[in-house]
Amino acid sequence: MILEQKQFNIQQIAESGQCFRMDPIAEGRYAVVAFGRYLEIRQLEEEKLLLSCGEKEFHDLWKHYFDLEFDYGPLVARLSEGADAFLREAVLFGQGLRILRQEPFEALISFLISQNKNIPAIKRSVQLLCQQYGELSEWASASGRRVSYFTFPTPEVLAAADPEDLRRTGVGYRDVFIIKTAQLIADGTVDLEASKHLPGPEAIARLKSLPGVGDKVANCVSLFGLHHLDGCPVDVWIARAMDEIYSGCFDWTQYTGYCGVVQQYLFYYMRSNYGK
DNA sequence: GGCCAGGTGTTCG
DNA sequence: CGAACACATGGC
DSSP, X not given: OEEEOSSXXXXXXXXXXXOSSXXXXXXXXXXXXXXXXXXXXXXEETTEEEESSOHHHIIIIIHHHTTTTSOOHHHXXXXXXXXXXXXXXXXXXXXXXXXXXXXXXXXXXXXXXHTTOOHHHHHHHHHHHHHHHSOEEEEEOTTOOEEEEEOOOOHXXXXXXXXXXXXXXXXXXXXXXXXXXXXXXXXXXXXXHHHTTSOHHHHHHHHTTSTTOOHHHHHHHHHHTSOOTTOOOOOHHHHHIIIIITTTOOOGGGGTTOHHHHHHHHHHHHHHHSOO
């Protein structure tokens, strides 16, 4: 189906480091697996996309996944006219970014793996994790083309994983973190769905009770998995911006309620333009 | 081959 | 409290 949509650039989203299962399949085309489903997306024009699903699946799943109920227009307009010149540049550069509404458990395990890894390495481990512990599924286009893919593993499966097998996915020392965290989710000690309805700071506190989940990972999960927009992950790139661009004088409080979105524009801009 | 990566837990002042 | 260190692995 064709989708006319502002503030939606699939390349920017795919390269924004919030999701590790969105990959280029051809020029301007990406494939993503989420909620057990497979989708291909092609950017036709700045505000026009071709999605491989039908209207029903779009309304039932993808519309929400891509946060299309929310209009980023006013936010982009306000930030791109604000007093902060660097942020103005960052927002103009990443105007097509959106905060995805990912599955909480997938976000949790993905960002648990992300610690002390670069993005290509994270994607590799997540892919191997799905191949090894997910379910094989198949998608067929209207024309009959078939694509097989793996769903993201459930908490129960990872809770029962053998550390040695798990290490074959390249997760290294994070193996025990993943297994113990999966156990605490599987047995209900931490309820991710319920955490969606908690105040952001409280959700973060609960996430940090999980092994291997510190401040950074908890904020990523809160932002990308629970859609608490005040979650604000500070990784090496954001820290670099705070230090080198803002000389330690960035005031997050002026963006209360949506710091995570601001953070995402800065992250994408920094990584795209200030990398080595 | 060495440094770095969307860090965290532990230990030691 | 904060600083220093280990941790396993792959990208560049």
